[in-house]
Amino acid sequence: GGSSSGGGGGRSGALSPPPVAEEFQRIDVNPPKGTRDFPPEDMRLRNWLFNHFREVSRLFGFEEVDYPVLESEALFIRKAGEEIRDQLYCFEDRGNRRVALRPELTPSLARLVIQKGKSLSLPLKWFAVGQCWRYERMTRGRRREHYQWNMDILGVPEVTAEAELISSIVTFFKRIGISESDVGFKVSSRKVLQEVLRCYSVPENLFGKVCIVIDKIEKIPIDEIKRELKATGLSEEAIEELLQVLSIKSLTKLEEILGGSGEAIADLKQLFLLAEKFGYSEWIQFDASVVRGLAYYTGIVFEGFDREGKLRAICGGGRYDRLLSTFGGDDIPACGFGFGDAVIVELLKEKGLLPELSLEVDNIVCALDYDLQGVAATVATKLRGKGQSVDLVLESKPLKWVFKRAARANAERLILVGNTEWQKGMVGVKILSSGEQYEIKLDELE
Numbered sequence: 001g002g003s004s005s006g007g008g009g010g011r012s013g014a015l016s017p018p019p020v021a022e023e024f025q026r027i028d029v030n031p032p033k034g035t036r037d038f039p040p041e042d043m044r045l046r047n048w049l050f051n052h053f054r055e056v057s058r059l060f061g062f063e064e065v066d067y068p069v070l071e072s073e074a075l076f077i078r079k080a081g082e083e084i085r086d087q088l089y090c091f092e093d094r095g096n097r098r099v100a101l102r103p104e105l106t107p108s109l110a111r112l113v114i115q116k117g118k119s120l121s122l123p124l125k126w127f128a129v130g131q132c133w134r135y136e137r138m139t140r141g142r143r144r145e146h147y148q149w150n151m152d153i154l155g156v157p158e159v160t161a162e163a164e165l166i167s168s169i170v171t172f173f174k175r176i177g178i179s180e181s182d183v184g185f186k187v188s189s190r191k192v193l194q195e196v197l198r199c200y201s202v203p204e205n206l207f208g209k210v211c212i213v214i215d216k217i218e219k220i221p222i223d224e225i226k227r228e229l230k231a232t233g234l235s236e237e238a239i240e241e242l243l244q245v246l247s248i249k250s251l252t253k254l255e256e257i258l259g260g261s262g263e264a265i266a267d268l269k270q271l272f273l274l275a276e277k278f279g280y281s282e283w284i285q286f287d288a289s290v291v292r293g294l295a296y297y298t299g300i301v302f303e304g305f306d307r308e309g310k311l312r313a314i315c316g317g318g319r320y321d322r323l324l325s326t327f328g329g330d331d332i333p334a335c336g337f338g339f340g341d342a343v344i345v346e347l348l349k350e351k352g353l354l355p356e357l358s359l360e361v362d363n364i365v366c367a368l369d370y371d372l373q374g375v376a377a378t379v380a381t382k383l384r385g386k387g388q389s390v391d392l393v394l395e396s397k398p399l400k401w402v403f404k405r406a407a408r409a410n411a412e413r414l415i416l417v418g419n420t421e422w423q424k425g426m427v428g429v430k431i432l433s434s435g436e437q438y439e440i441k442l443d444e445l446e
């Protein structure tokens with residue numbers, strides 16, 4: 001065994017514990033920094049949330065997909081200065097391959113779509129609920145993993161796709177009791193930025209970088225924003241015009257500035273028209289300052305926010321028509337969103353909307369004598385065959401213990417297998433809510 005460590009007297013007279021061999025040293029029982037365990041109570045909340053994600057995706061006719069949590073690092077290497085890149089959880093594996101824990105799901109979707117190529121019938125509507133990772137210096141004590149619900153539509157160039165996606169998120173919010181008085185969506189289009197930058201003949205390849213700087217507009221001082229924009233090569237004039245346009249909060253005003261002929265205005269007008277038809281006009285507002293922090297968006301972008309302004313963005317997404325070609329594939333028009341599992345729970349807590357979820361078991365089955373354990377197993381199997389859940393007591397326990405367990409499991413019924421009753425082929429039944437109890441033949445037990 002390992003060398004003994006610690007222990008050993010030293011204090012006069014006091015008996016110190018015997019040294020603990022290395023292999024029995026107590027490990028750190030906490031999960032790695034920034035990660036979470038999901039013990040039953042937390043797992044019930046997580047399942048409740050994910051079941052709503054999945055049910056809404058089903059209502060919208062989406063198919064579930066998933067990808068490896070480990071991807072080639074190359075999938076996420078983009079040069080636009082994104083935070084998601086700076087915090088990539090990447091390493092070299094034993095085969096000397098550069099790999100990364102996925103920080104988002106969209107690049108994996110793009111990879112799979114390219115891999116499947118012509119065999120896919122468009123439009124495709126896929127959803128996923130996957131764990132995503134980042135390696136952030138724990139200076140801010142923030143999480144390093146979260147689960148993200150994604151819905152994506154590929155093959156639809158019109159903004160009906162974006163309108164459909166926002167409708168799915170509104171549907172989700174309504175299901176969990178969140179209304180338009182609690183949250184809203186800021187909606188814009190990167191084509192607004194594009195049209196301004198084109199006026200100043202800014203090269204296309206700077207577009208992603210400029211967006212990433214602007215996405216930080218509410219997170220860092222405006223002087224820093226201007227400095228970083230200048231560093232990308234933008235002229236003072238272009239920067240001033242850009243910041244001016246970004247402060248616009250009405251489509252009419254935007255039209256005055258950009259003129260009515262550009263795609264940005266047309267897309268946004270169409271989206272607001274569709275919002276009316278979907279019935280979620282009250283949930284959305286135009287806000288030119290929304291650009292989102294992912295370089296690959298090319299058109300409409302949107303983000304869900306809490307109207308009290310206490311929390312970070314709840315969800316976000318947009319159009320990314322050029323992502324596939326960055327991986328060498330043929331471009332397919334695409335749009336999608338990501339919805340994390342953290343902020344929404346904070347919002348539900350704020351609103352007192354967290355559901356009360358407890359363990360629910362239909363039956364506790366217990367043998368009163370050890371030699372009836374087999375009969376108890378038969379009873380449990382019969383009930384399970386009828387779709388009833390059974391917590392079968394697996395060892396001799398005092399009745400007091402059994403009642404306590406039944407209460408904790410909110411069991412509907414307690415089935416007791418005792419010698420007296422079993423002599424008559426009967427078992428004892430106690431309905432825990434009413435206290436009613438009776439004996440019944442095993443084959444009459446429902």
Ligand SMILES: OCc1cccc(Br)n1
Binds near residue numbers: 132134143144340
């Ligand atoms: O939303 C950014 C992000 C990506 C991966 C993991 C976590 Br926690 N957060």
